[in-house]
Amino acid sequence: xxxxxxxxxxxxxxxxxxxxxxxxxxxxxxxxxxxxxxxxxxxxxxxxxxxxxxxxxxxxxxxxxxxxxxxxxxxxxxxxxxxxxxxxxxxxxxxxxxxxxxxxxxxxxxxxxxxxxxxxxxxxxxxxxxxxxxxxxxxxxxxxxxxxxxxxxxxxxxxxxxxxxxxxxxxxxxxxxxxxxxxxxxxxxxxxxxxxxxxxxxxxxxxxxxxx
Numbered sequence: 334x335x336x337x338x339x340x341x342x343x344x345x346x347x348x349x350x351x352x353x354x355x356x357x358x359x360x361x362x363x364x365x366x367x368x369x370x371x372x373x374x375x376x377x378x379x380x381x382x383x384x385x386x387x388x389x390x391x392x393x394x395x396x397x398x399x400x401x402x403x404x405x406x407x408x409x410x411x412x413x414x415x416x417x418x419x420x421x422x423x424x425x426x427x428x429x430x431x432x433x434x435x436x437x438x439x440x441x442x443x444x445x446x447x448x449x450x451x452x453x454x455x456x457x458x459x460x461x462x463x464x465x466x467x468x469x470x471x472x473x474x475x476x477x478x479x480x481x482x483x484x485x486x487x488x489x490x491x492x493x494x495x496x497x498x499x500x501x502x503x504x505x506x507x508x509x510x511x512x513x514x515x516x517x518x519x520x521x522x523x524x525x526x527x528x529x530x531x532x533x534x535x536x537x538x539x540x541x542x543x544x545x
Contacts, residue, residue, distance in 0.1 A: 379434035380472035386423060386439070387453050387477060388505065391543045393418045394441060394451055398545055402448025406441075413441050435461055435469060437538070442491055450508070450544040452491040457537055470536035471526055474510045477541060479522040481508035491518045491540035499544060513538035 397416060398404055407413045410431060414424055423431045423439055431439040437456035444450050455473070457466045486495030488511070497508050511518045514533045518540060521529050 380469060380476060383434055383455060384473055384476045386420060386433075387455070387473075387507075387541055389420050390418060390423075390439065390441065390453050391505070391507070391541070393420075394543070395545060398447050402545060403446045406443035406445060406447040406451070408443070410438075410440055442540075444492055448545055449496065450493075450542060452511070452540045452542045454491055454540045455538055456513075457539075459537070463535055467530070467533065467536045470512050470533070470539050471529060473539045474512065474521060474529075475526065477507060477510070479507045479510040479541065482523050484509060484520070484522070488518055488520065491542065493542060497542070497544060507541035507543050509542035511540040511542065512536050513540070 397418065398406070407416050407418070411429055413419065414428065414431070418441060419431055419439060423433065425432050433439055433455055436458045440454045440456070442452045442454060457469060461469075481497050484493060484495075484497050486493055486497075488494055491511050491513075493509065509520060509522050512521050512529065512533050513519075513536065515535055515537065519533065521533070524532070
């Protein structure tokens with residue numbers, strides 16, 4: 334007698350259109366979150382790179398002038414480049430100027446004599462949006478905090494007009510942090526982020542002052 338085996342019905346089924354839409358929606362949300370996180374990281378990277386470069390420039394200056402406090406400092410960017418005060422990565426292809434991550438420049442402004450200290454200035458181009466410039470300024474001063482919170486003297490540009498007291502906690506950190514609010518430099522060493530945002534209307538640059 335011939336046996337006939339009947340195939341059992343399958344309980345498997347494909348996704349419905351509703352289920353497919355839900356899966357795609359979840360995947361889309363995950364991808365959007367990943368993309369947003371990656372965008373934030375990319376936006377912060379120039380700030381972090383610039384902070385590291387400022388620290389390296391300060392180390393170069395101290396390496397050259399420590400012990401030579403009466404030396405005449407190089408006052409032009411060309412002379413500063415020739416003195417090897419800048420890392421190679423910030424010198425332009427022509428070798429006659431500097432460039433930062435935003436298309437602005439680096440410049441070292443010295444006290445005279447050099448033994449009092451120096452400021453490393455980072456300019457931000459006008460082609461950047463005002464909000465973008467402020468974000469960059471805030472990012473740099475919060476990642477490289479200054480230590481001379483008791484300085485009450487005035488300033489000549491980005492340089493203090495009076496001696497800055499030595500702070501034993503300074504280490505390799507800057508003594509003062511300044512932001513260029515339009516044409517004027519303002520000391521923001523003791524200001525919180527909220528205070529900066531209410532007093533700085535248009536940040537065109539950042540300066541970090543170091544004692545030698």
